[in-house]
Amino acid sequence: MTPAAILMGGAPLIQQAVAIRLAKHGLTIAVLGSDSVTLQETVDAVATNGLSPVPVAMQCPDHQSVRDALQSIRKRCGRIATFVIGLDQQSLVGGALGLDGLATVMRATEEGASQLESQGSGQIVYMLTSTGRYRSGYFKIGASRLSEQAAVEGALLAQMRQLALELAPRGVRANAVAAGLIEGAIGEAEWLVTTDNDREAILEEISVGRRGTPDEVAAVVEFLALGSSSYITGATIDVNGGWWMS
Amino acid sequence: MSPANRKHVAIVTGAANGIGRAITTSFLSAGISVAAVDRDAAGLQALTQCEGASKDALVTVEADILVSDTPKRVAEQVLQQFGSIDILVNNAGGSIGNGSITAPVTDWSSTLNLNLTSHFLFCQAVVPAMIAQGFGRIINVASNAGKFRSNTGSSGLSYATAKGGVIQMTRSLAHALGRHGITVNALAPGSVLTGPGIKEAADMPVALKSRVLRETPLGYFAAPEEMASAVRFLASTDASYVTGVTLLANGGWCTV
Numbered sequence: 285m286t287p288a289a290i291l292m293g294g295a296p297l298i299q300q301a302v303a304i305r306l307a308k309h310g311l312t313i314a315v316l317g318s319d320s321v322t323l324q325e326t327v328d329a330v331a332t333n334g335l336s337p338v339p340v341a342m343q344c345p346d347h348q349s350v351r352d353a354l355q356s357i358r359k360r361c362g363r364i365a366t367f368v369i370g371l372d373q374q375s376l377v378g379g380a381l382g383l384d385g386l387a388t389v390m391r392a393t394e395e396g397a398s399q400l401e402s403q404g405s406g407q408i409v410y411m412l413t414s415t416g417r418y419r420s421g422y423f424k425i426g427a428s429r430l431s432e433q434a435a436v437e438g439a440l441l442a443q444m445r446q447l448a449l450e451l452a453p454r455g456v457r458a459n460a461v462a463a464g465l466i467e468g469a470i471g472e473a474e475w476l477v478t479t480d481n482d483r484e485a486i487l488e489e490i491s492v493g494r495r496g497t498p499d500e501v502a503a504v505v506e507f508l509a510l511g512s513s514s515y516i517t518g519a520t521i522d523v524n525g526g527w528w529m530s
Numbered sequence: 531m532s533p534a535n536r537k538h539v540a541i542v543t544g545a546a547n548g549i550g551r552a553i554t555t556s557f558l559s560a561g562i563s564v565a566a567v568d569r570d571a572a573g574l575q576a577l578t579q580c581e582g583a584s585k586d587a588l589v590t591v592e593a594d595i596l597v598s599d600t601p602k603r604v605a606e607q608v609l610q611q612f613g614s615i616d617i618l619v620n621n622a623g624g625s626i627g628n629g630s631i632t633a634p635v636t637d638w639s640s641t642l643n644l645n646l647t648s649h650f651l652f653c654q655a656v657v658p659a660m661i662a663q664g665f666g667r668i669i670n671v672a673s674n675a676g677k678f679r680s681n682t683g684s685s686g687l688s689y690a691t692a693k694g695g696v697i698q699m700t701r702s703l704a705h706a707l708g709r710h711g712i713t714v715n716a717l718a719p720g721s722v723l724t725g726p727g728i729k730e731a732a733d734m735p736v737a738l739k740s741r742v743l744r745e746t747p748l749g750y751f752a753a754p755e756e757m758a759s760a761v762r763f764l765a766s767t768d769a770s771y772v773t774g775v776t777l778l779a780n781g782g783w784c785t786v
């Protein structure tokens with residue numbers, strides 16, 4: 285039996301990059317979510333890299349099915365090494381995030397936390413964005429969608445910090461990444477309709493002068509998901525190329 | 531081979547003991563060559579016995595970083611010996627003399643020189659080589675005390691002020707150097723069981739120790755190796771989109 289890494293939500297390209305990185309550590313990748321196409325893409329990404337064991341995809345429309353899936357994975361893999369959670373992208377793109385979306389992610393995370401707590405080890409990593417830690421940097425696309433995303437991510441960061449405190453005695457750590465503009469993954473739709481002049485102005489604000497890649501976010505998730513970050517809990521790491529700095 | 535992909539060369543200050551020693555041994559075991567700078571000759575000598583510490587991989591430099599030409603001299607020596615400087619870890623630090631509000635200005639200045647000015651001078655010494663090669667990783671070891679306040683109450687005013695300065699220097703330098711392929715980050719450790727840390731923990735009144743540990747979610751004081759693994763991540767090519775960050779490695783003590 286090889287321990288599992290549970291991946292749920294987040295931008296698909298980032299989720300895939302995380303899956304590949306964690307699979308290289310010999311973890312069984314288990315992808316949970318509501319959209320079967322996205323789940324399959326992550327499975328394919330791991331498979332095409334020739335990594336084993338074969339990843340598992342499980343459709344989980346509600347938190348009860350998340351609980352069932354986690355119990356089944358734990359039975360099969362022996363242990364869940366890490367639980368990586370992000371926002372459901374279908375809800376995000378469809379503008380249906382809201383309180384229901386927040387509740388879905390929070391409950392799913394609580395289910396994950398509960399499994400890690402009962403086994404007495406593991407890491408929770410939240411894949412979030414700068415919008416939740418600061419605000420949207422460059423794009424204003426109507427008050428509702430991004431303000432909801434900001435509110436939901438802010439709430440999840442608060443959940444993360446509290447879980448870090450509550451679960452530390454049980455050997456479980458919780459941390460987050462707050463990603464900036466990421467090619468093909470975060471702010472992509474807005475970027476595509478941004479003029480060259482405006483793109484230049486945006487990149488002026490980013491210290492490294494470019495957008496990040498999904499793998500650059502995945503690298504930080506990997507660090508937080510493994511033992512090399514053993515004294516870090518409750519922390520949020522900006523992965524924004526030196527845009528805003530906390 | 532591009533500078534990002536070849537074998538790297540690091541300068542580590544305060545390398546002979548504690549966190550610096552753990553960083554040095556971690557780098558050596560990862561195949562990174564190290565110039566270990568310290569004034570502790572015996573500690574440096576002991577480093578040469580570590581795994582991976584061949585003459586090609588480790589050079590020890592006995593030097594006092596409070597002497598202002600030390601950083602420039604070390605950088606020149608490393609460039610001559612290894613041909614590049616890819617990583618700088620400004621780790622040396624500590625409190626000198628009276629750290630309180632009643633301190634004589636000489637004590638205040640000495641602590642600022644050790645913890646802040648030495649970081650600046652080492653950055654100044656290595657940045658030209660990093661810019662020339664279009665790659666670099668600078669990690670400044672700050673402290674809980676510089677980000678929030680001392681978690682034990684034992685860190686002095688001058689030390690906390692200097693560490694706060696280190697964090698701000700990190701942000702400003704990160705922004706200035708980002709387009710040259712150089713990232714600049716800080717590590718803010720909580721209580722770490724280094725030599726002085728062990729003594730501090732041993733001397734700490736039981737009630738205080740108990741309170742600090744209770745306030746630290748992970749419930750223990752860190753091992754130096756736990757700081758080294760975080761530094762190693764920041765020094766890696768993997769951390770290419772992380773810059774200007776202060777990484778809080780404090781067991782969850784305060785995290786915002």
